[in-house]
Amino acid sequence: MDDRLKEEFRAAAGGQAIDPASSPADAERYLTDWRGTKTGAASLILRPGTTSEVADVVRLAAREGVPLVPQGGNSGLVGGSVPEGDGTAVLLSLERMNEIQLVDAEGATARVQAGVILQTLHEAAAESQLMFPLSLGAKGSATIGGLISTNAGGTQVLRYGAMRAQVLGLEAVLAGGNVLNQLAPLRKDNTGYDLKQLLIGAEGTLGIVTRASLRLLPAPAETATALVGLSSPAAALQLLARLQAATGGQVDSFELIPRIAVDLVTAHVDNTRDPLAAGHAWYVLAELTGTGAEGTQRGLLETALAAAIEDGLAADAVLAGSGREREELWRLRETIAEAERADGLAIKHDISVPVSDMPRFVTEVGAEIERRWPGTSMIAFGHLGDGNIHFNVRSTDALDRDDLIALRPEITGFVYEQIAAAGGSISAEHGIGTLKAEALARLGDPGKLAAMRAVKRALDPHGIMNPGKVFA
Amino acid sequence: MDDRLKEEFRAAAGGQAIDPASSPADAERYLTDWRGTKTGAASLILRPGTTSEVADVVRLAAREGVPLVPQGGNSGLVGGSVPEGDGTAVLLSLERMNEIQLVDAEGATARVQAGVILQTLHEAAAESQLMFPLSLGAKGSATIGGLISTNAGGTQVLRYGAMRAQVLGLEAVLAGGNVLNQLAPLRKDNTGYDLKQLLIGAEGTLGIVTRASLRLLPAPAETATALVGLSSPAAALQLLARLQAATGGQVDSFELIPRIAVDLVTAHVDNTRDPLAAGHAWYVLAELTGTGAEGTQRGLLETALAAAIEDGLAADAVLAGSGREREELWRLRETIAEAERADGLAIKHDISVPVSDMPRFVTEVGAEIERRWPGTSMIAFGHLGDGNIHFNVRSTDALDRDDLIALRPEITGFVYEQIAAAGGSISAEHGIGTLKAEALARLGDPGKLAAMRAVKRALDPHGIMNPGKVFA
Structure with missing residues (x-):
């Protein structure tokens, strides 16, 4: 990217930009993912402060055909928030859009910018004797925009649902720079397609979530x-x-x-x-x-x-x-x-099946893995009430770490096969990102994949929104 | 439509067809809407019994460019379930797909075909000491497919959400005849776009809902x-x-x-x-x-x-x-x-605003209407907790029925203007159908309308799915 275009992007983002070429140390935390296993490259990192700055950036990117990678707290687990590709992408960090614009205690809603950190929202709700009913381990870094874009779950989904259930209204900038304004905190609205539902869980591949209206609940006594x-x-x-x-x-x-x-x-x-x-x-x-x-x-x-x-x-x-x-x-x-990590390597799977099938799956498929691959040992734990289990495979003393690594494709292939047979999901909580894009392309319902591609082409015809994510 | 094509459609639907030309009396209840104010015409009424028959019908319609109008209980209030246009459309009634295929008491889910009547589902859930947490006046005729396609509400939305919140899985036939299979009753699934959310509330303009997996809850004591x-x-x-x-x-x-x-x-x-x-x-x-x-x-x-x-x-x-x-x-x-009807004419509005703004809206906008149009009298009632009110305008003795009818465009225009200013919705519960299509085109968020059109073109490129509905 030439300097003139960099300047134009910087100006669009209100002057808030980091150039990885000249400031590699400042850029590092944006370009390396939370697990530390993946580092991408970007031509520029922008930190806009308002929806209209985001829209200006997106319009410029559309004009110039520059890929955009939106990023919240960069605490995702599937590689969705760091750039793929040759380093031409612009990374768009929402971290400066961290304003809680409204806590309406009477209406029990909050309006926040996408970069608000989950824990900050928890604290703001508590000040009004209310709660925001979604929490997870990364609450100190995960942002509302990221939680929406990945339809995050956590430990209270059983009672209150995932992030989708918390979103009453949404504002997003679509690929052409148009702003989708469904921000009003309406409990009921049946005026055409509920497009915000499409943005929720789209991992930034259809648009950039800029603000949200969220439901709050009375804090339990x-x-x-x-x-x-x-x-x-x-x-x-x-x-x-x-x-x-x-x-x-x-x-x-x-x-x-x-x-x-x-x-x-x-x-x-x-x-x-x-x-x-x-x-x-x-x-x-x-x-x-x-x-x-x-x-x-x-x-x-x-x-x-x-x-x-x-x-x-x-x-x-x-x-x-x-x-x-x-x-x-x-x-x-x-x-x-943490204990798993201290103990050694585990091949991890974030899966779901229908709740009533979970006991069979955990017991029988777990035993079958230990039988097929001697020296492996299952550790299956998590959200039984949601039908969502972390279904991880460890090595025991009878199996080397390197041997387990070599078995990963086979074992994961087997797990996914069993998931498909059970009508389950190969990504219950974490999304697709880059890590599971190939598996989704191979194992997803063909009717759904075809419709996904059609929707992606319709809303992002030039493919500039978070390319390489979700779609293999 | 020539006889050969009619025969082909009839065969695709498993032989279950009514020809309005030869059986006008049998056809009537499909072609006239519940309010009795609108009668459409169709070249054929089909009553398929399985998803694969629906897919066969849709493929044939796509090949021949024949418009399709899906219909559930035909109890909608905005004209969405009867055909528009010149009578070339085929009406696809889901009423024969009325099987409750599974009530899983342990998993607290039900899998049903689209034509199952709401009350029948209530009864089936009760047999397992469970409940399906959505109910409304038309429960004896409304079908699950229709409730999903209109994202229906009712009297328990405050606690349990509208129909969208009850749908765990969905199967639908898309415009090309492809089957979208997201039927598994998963509480968590983050594998790409959640396309079933797009079908919910799309009023049959993107595809035909054929089956659903629904959540059930413990029946309260x-x-x-x-x-x-x-x-x-x-x-x-x-x-x-x-x-x-x-x-x-x-x-x-x-x-x-x-x-x-x-x-x-x-x-x-x-x-x-x-x-x-x-x-x-x-x-x-x-x-x-x-x-x-x-x-x-x-x-x-x-x-x-x-x-x-x-x-x-x-x-x-x-x-x-x-x-x-x-x-x-x-x-x-x-x-x-019923009492309103017995009393006389009322201009009806099914609106929502943010919950905390509802008292102001009801009081101030109501008073302003009575001031601007002497002889009118407000009757505002309904779901205060959802921010959703039936905001109806009656005539008193000081205003003739005909005069009120003449004022309808003016009064409704004013209400919609106030709704727009409050960030509210001109259709909280009932949908758009044909009745509000023009108002949506005029008053909807431009970013949302553009994206809706793009999605419609992407998933129904030939415009055969319920044409004339939602889009003006």
Whole structure:
């Protein structure tokens, strides 16, 4: 890109630009992804501050045929937020668009720019005794625009849905520089195609999300949390159905944890312990929230768990008696990835199947993998209530790290085959990015892929929006 | 259409066809809309029984360039389900595709064909102690396919969302005859564009919904219902915020009813009465559902309403003490449209604005209409919690019916102008169909309209899917 064009881009972005050629150190954090495994190149990094600056940049890029890569917190896991290709792309960071423009306590909505960090929104909602009902590990870096563009999930999807369910309104700049204005926080609007739904989860390949109107909810008065020991994923699913019926669907989180994960966490992570007296084959971390008289949620959970133990559905359970104890229980779940890393290599899969099929999938497909590839060991954990499991394959002492790496294509191929047979998804939470683009092209429903390509061509005819992502 | 082609269509639809030319009496109910105000013409009415028959019909229509008009229960309110144009269209009724293929009690999902009637699904869910959380007046005739294609709302949107929120999976036949298969009931799936979202609310202009996987919820153990008398919509909205906070968001319905509606209902509808001792300017019908010990919901509602009366936010309230009393309260709300019709003509608007702006809109815009057009009288009622109000304009004795009809364009133009200024929607629930196509073209966001046209061209390049609907 010549200097004249760089200057034009810089001016369009309100003067906020970093040139990787002259400032490589400043550019690095934009060009290397969170996992540190992928570094891309860009001719320029722009940091616009308003929707109209974004629109100016997009119009210029369209005129010049320059690819654009939008970026939020750069904490995605599938390579979607760093540039592919030869370095001609312009990276468009939304980080300066970090204004919470409105918290409407009466309407229970917030209007934010795309670069607002999730945790900042949590804090703003809390000031009005409200909550934004989506949270995940990267909440200190993930931005609203990125969360929307990847339709992010997290630990409360069971109760409140993924990011799509939180978006009441959206503003985006489309490939030609047109602004799609569906920003009004309407709970109901049936005036033609709901195009914002198309932008949600499109990973920046159809347009750049610039602002959103989000729903907020009353902050719950009470949280009740328990760790339950039980014999199988099937028992866990039955327990979930009971809890949902007993509470009228107030289960926020229902996380499945295998024995091996508890062993790895307690071995590798400081200040962790299994609070149940005996070891169990499987564990569930269950959390309810709600209101009513003090102790209502705890009482509901206690009664339901006592009945489950009485009936032989669960073996043992412990309820958190304080905020600190709750954190301890969550620490067992939230440090599994860290413990996995400390233990060695794992081939990771972020999959979903219909909820009622999950026990079979975890048990049978897991056993089949260990049988087919001796020396492998499954670690399957996560959001059982969403039908979404991190279905990871480790090596034991009987299998070298390098041998496991060599088996990756075979093993992942087998997992995806089983997913396809179960009508499941090869990316439940993380999206496609570049990491799964080839797999999607190979395994996706042909009718859906054809329609996706048609929509992409229609809204981005010159292919300048985040090229190389989603589509192989 | 010549006989040879008719025969080919009939064969594609499994032999199930009605020819309006030879069987006009049989054809009538398909060609006249529910309101009885619009009759269209079709060269043939087909009643396929399977997705593959629908695909065969669509491929044939694409080959021959024949327009297709899909139809569910034909109970829409904006003319979307009867043919426009010169009578060359083929009407595709989904009514024979009425099979509930699966109720998965453990996974809390149902898989149904598009022609299943809403009430039938309610009954099937109840047999498994579950519920399908969407209901509306036309539940005895509206079909799942139609509800999806119009993203229908109803009386529980506040708690459970509109139809979009209930759809976990979708199967549709696109314009070329390709089948879009996103039918698996996945709670999480981030593999490329979520195209089913585009079909939801597209009113059959992008494809024909053939099957759906829907979420079910535990049937609530207890329902508590109250009618509250208060002084203004602003007080009603404050009461809603209190109830939501007190119950942790368990308010299913929160319906605003003006004095005039109660007067019309009690005057025109048998077996109705105002159960509150004194008359009030405004009423709210509020309903909570949930679980817990017997009387929990009633207790929550009673306590919150007593505090509201104590604080002067509400003037009076009555709680339903039995199922019969609950029905009586709902009858006051559900017969408003009937009472309006009995009373005379009303110019109807199905609008939404941001929830917190609703009190201002109802009060100020309503007063302005009565001031500008002497002899008119507002009747604004409906889903306050969704920001969605039926904002209707009646004539009083001081204004003839014909004069009101003559004023319709002016008055509706003014309402839509005010809606645009408030960032609201000119069709909150009912869709666009033919009735509002011109208004959408004139008032819609230009960026959105351009993108809608691009998507329509991309997925239906020959314009055979429900032509004349949504787009003017």
